[in-house]
Amino acid sequence: MQLEIEITPDELAAAQERAFRKLARNVRLPGFRPGKIPRRVFEQTYGTDSIASQAMEDVVPEVYAKAVREHDLSPVDRPHMEMLPEEPGKPSRIKVTVEVRPEITLGQYKGIAVAREPVSVTGEEVERSLEALAKERATLVPVERAAQLGDVIRVDYTGRIDGTPFEGGTATGQTIELLEQRFIPGFASGIAGMSAGESKDVHATFPSEYPQQELAGKEAVFSVTVHDVKQLELPPLDDAFAKTVSDNETVEALRADIRRRLEAMAQARARRDVGNRVMEHLLAAHDVALPASMVDREVDHMLSDLASNAARAGVEMAAYLERAGKTEEQLRAEYRGDAQSRVKATLLIEAVAKAENIVATPADIAAELESLSEQYGQPIDRIRQALGNNVLSLMDGIVRNKTLEFLIDSAAVQEATATPSA
Amino acid sequence: MDARDVIVSPRITEKSMANAIGSQYTFTVHPDATKTQIRHAIEEIFKVNVLAVNTVNVRGKSRTFARRGVRTSGHQSDFKKAIVTLKPGQKIELGGVNYFEQ
DSSP: OEEEEEEOHHHHHHHHHHHHHHHHTTOOBTTBOTTOOOHHHHHHHHOSHHHHHHHHHHHHHHHHHHHHHHHTOOBSSOOEEEEOOOOTTSOEEEEEEOOBOOOOOOOOOSSOEEEEOOOOOOHHHHHHHHHHHHHHTOEEEEOSSOOOTTOEEEEEEEEEETTEEEEEEEEEEEEEEOOGGGSSTTHHHHHTTOOTTOEEEEEEEOOTTOSSTTTTTOEEEEEEEEEEEEEEEOOOOSHHHHHHHSSOSSHHHHHHHHHHHHHHHHHHHHHHHHHHHHHHHHHHHOOOOOOHHHHHHHHHHHHHHHHHHHHHTTOOHHHHHHHHTOOHHHHHHHHHHHHHHHHHHHHHHHHHHHHTTOOOOHHHHHHHHHHHHHHHTOOHHHHHHHHGGGHHHHHHHHHHHHHHHHHHHHSEEEEOOOOOOO | OOHHHHEEEEOOSHHHHHHHTTTEEEEEEOTTOOHHHHHHHHHHHHOOOEEEEEEEEEOOOEEEEEETTEEEEEEOOOEEEEEEEEOTTOOOOBTTBOSSOO
8 A cells, every 4th residue: 555645834844843842952052051042043053954854753653643544544564654756845745655454345244154063962972071080089909810901000111122221111110001002002912911920021113203213113122020900990980979079969960960061062162163164264255465564474473473382392493493394484484374364364353343343342351351360360450450552452352252253143054964962 | 443353253142042032132242342332333234223232241260170180270261242232123133144033
């Protein structure tokens, strides 16, 4: 977007007067206190150039801001400005090039047909959660039999590759839960069948994508001695159990409760799915000229997110790049597509919010602050203080969420034939 | 004494600028110049009518400098200053520029 802005003589004169006062404060001339020097004397002594350039520096952002208001622009980046050559007898003009939020002609966004997976919670899922609950309360009972998968055993083992012990492959008196997926393939199943006091060599192979490269794909032999075998004894799933793990009186009530919770989770997931599909549809249906600066900024964001995630995992960005075998430029290019659809989604959501007059009401903000305060365990005032100017982005987030909810609510959801939840 | 020798220079200071609004202009003048000489000189140079001339002999202040541990004292020059009152409405411009008017 390009604009030509005129600086009116009045604006210029006012700006020059202000510029002069500003400059005069730093001028020391015999006979005058700093800042008290008359303009004419100043100009005679120092010339008018310094006033003119200072005035321009001050007035340009002002007229720019005014032009932005007048034309109702929403710039997304800092403007690039250029003085146009002066023509005698005409007001000064500046050419401004700035990227603005693109005009979006919204197509259909209400009643978008989306399919929705039927929400169903099977009895099996309920039993599985129940079992997980029971497992938390399980007791270990020593048994006089060979170890089975699922038992908890105490073992010594020494792992060797080609006859040499390797790091991390040896332990004494370690208690392990004998589950195949916990260990490298072959280890747990090799131990199963051993009784307390028995010793045996177990063959196991490191998977080829094992994190420690020197071990990946290698076959190892573990000399294992089992000390004792214990069985996980689950508590009986009765009313007493229901009372200990929950507020429910009977195990049936607990089942129903679990089912309700699972259903609520599934509902929420289905709702999110609907939202994602609506957004996918909107993204595909709209063609938006994306401002390059917004996309660039989004890529920057994604990269810095990545860097901070890596840092949290204790990896320097440079090391991460090296491991992935990519340069930052390659990564940027890869992120570009995602960044574009994110920016587009943001713009579309904003457009819908504007079209539907969705705003963050004071009540919304209060609710958001309250939930933040709960989340961080800090009084609301502290949260408000910590947010400072970020309240604006908080409001953006609220508007975004409300708009998404609106889109979901107004979508024409077609339930795929619902199977009766067992 | 020639008019140009009587009048040394205009005094451009905050105070003299303030006085200029009431048609009083201040000049540094030759220390031996009399009020009459000043009146004639001003009238000749600026083509104005002088109503009154007030003069002051300004004594320069003594200044002490401390440089590299050595104290030296100095003295600012004495000078004579003349405040000239013009006929109301008349102005003095220097080199085509009216220094005095704000």
